[in-house]
Amino acid sequence: MPTQAPRVVLGVAGGIAAYKSCEILRALTESGLHVDVVPTPAVLEFVGAATFEALSGNPVSTGVFSDIASVRHVRLGQQADLVVIAPATADLIARLANGRADDLLTSTMLVTRAPVLIAPAMHTEMWQHPATQANIATLRSRGITVLGPAHGRLTGKDTGPGRLAEPAEIYRMARLLLETGTAVPYDMSGVRVVVTAGGTRELLDPVRFLTNRSSGKQGWALAEVAAARGADVTLISANVERVAPAGVLVQRVQTALELEEATLAAAAEAEIVVMAAAVSDFRPTVRHDSKIKKTDAEPDQISLTKNPDILVGLVAARAEGRLSGRPTIVGFAAETGDAQHTVEEYGRQKLARKGCDFIVVNDVGAGGAFENDDNAGLILGADGTSAVVPHGSKHRVASQIWDAVR
Numbered sequence: 001m002p003t004q005a006p007r008v009v010l011g012v013a014g015g016i017a018a019y020k021s022c023e024i025l026r027a028l029t030e031s032g033l034h035v036d037v038v039p040t041p042a043v044l045e046f047v048g049a050a051t052f053e054a055l056s057g058n059p060v061s062t063g064v065f066s067d068i069a070s071v072r073h074v075r076l077g078q079q080a081d082l083v084v085i086a087p088a089t090a091d092l093i094a095r096l097a098n099g100r101a102d103d104l105l106t107s108t109m110l111v112t113r114a115p116v117l118i119a120p121a122m123h124t125e126m127w128q129h130p131a132t133q134a135n136i137a138t139l140r141s142r143g144i145t146v147l148g149p150a151h152g153r154l155t156g157k158d159t160g161p162g163r164l165a166e167p168a169e170i171y172r173m174a175r176l177l178l179e180t181g182t183a184v185p186y187d188m189s190g191v192r193v194v195v196t197a198g199g200t201r202e203l204l205d206p207v208r209f210l211t212n213r214s215s216g217k218q219g220w221a222l223a224e225v226a227a228a229r230g231a232d233v234t235l236i237s238a239n240v241e242r243v244a245p246a247g248v249l250v251q252r253v254q255t256a257l258e259l260e261e262a263t264l265a266a267a268a269e270a271e272i273v274v275m276a277a278a279v280s281d282f283r284p285t286v287r288h289d290s291k292i293k294k295t296d297a298e299p300d301q302i303s304l305t306k307n308p309d310i311l312v313g314l315v316a317a318r319a320e321g322r323l324s325g326r327p328t329i330v331g332f333a334a335e336t337g338d339a340q341h342t343v344e345e346y347g348r349q350k351l352a353r354k355g356c357d358f359i360v361v362n363d364v365g366a367g368g369a370f371e372n373d374d375n376a377g378l379i380l381g382a383d384g385t386s387a388v389v390p391h392g393s394k395h396r397v398a399s400q401i402w403d404a405v406r
């Protein structure tokens, strides 16, 4: 028997960012979810109901007086596996905080017991107003996950916090809530974390480099989840072409030496540092300033120089008192088992060798964690603890890593 697709209510409130809800809607439906769009009446001034109906394949109404026979707000609320509201305006947030039921969306919200994700978008002053901040705190205390807003260009010429998080990021966070069936806890408020991500490029000349297959997805997922949990996140990212997640300060680097400098500087005040970057162990000894030309002669051999081990350097810097925040330090290891040792044994050996507090071990024997959206592994603690990370999205793995190390 075919299993039923999970049901998502996509609430849309009446702000200019409402047009971006179409992109979120498309991502949700294309991944096989059943989506009911519930706009507030004001939204239809920005986006037509026909657009929502065509993209979702389901009817759209804004009030409780349409389709009365099915008591739509009760049915939608009870059947939902997830509610996503994007954008959420200051007015809608206020109405939700007060438990109002003056349109179909707010009525549905009182009925549902599904996890709820809201992505606010409004002008900076409205976002920072004590009334809005108090309402957001109320929603968080009720277990609603709040994503963003991001810092960036707003309607008109202004720039500041208030921009809707990127549709792709809202989609990824929505998938996490569906996967776990619960909200993302707001339990890392103000915790300063540094995450490294991506694969370094070691330059041979201006157009050639050595690199590896790291996509950066696990490190970016760690940053996105930590920010949603309230942490103050610096993401040091090597060669990942993506828009900064909401609430994350992204520092972009290229080489292992640049990554080392940025990481040591950011780690000084951090409480947790996670080294998810795939750092190239070697770099070309000579970096040519201009492109190496092809000639009739055989090419020169490329000689390599060892890069510093940044993780080991962090542990040493902490021991020498150079990191005032005395951070918990977390490494990653990609391992395969063999006739002599299991993946866990190799992981423990690496944990001891590196001297960090935790190591997240990915079993890459069966095809690897690189480039995939999913991951699995073990979190080994220097105190002898070990937690299995079952197969799941990199966002879910990220949640489990934060549960273990925070």
Ligand code: CTP
Pocket (backbone or CB within 6 Å): 256, 275, 276, 277, 278, 279, 280, 281, 307, 308, 309, 310, 311, 312, 330, 331, 332, 333, 334
């Ligand atoms: N790492 C680092 N600096 C390096 C190499 C690795 O900080 N120059 C960090 C990675 O970010 C990761 C951890 O060390 O958190 C494990 O990396 P890995 O390359 O698996 O470790 P190696 O010591 O190089 O072990 P192996 O010989 O198994 O590759």
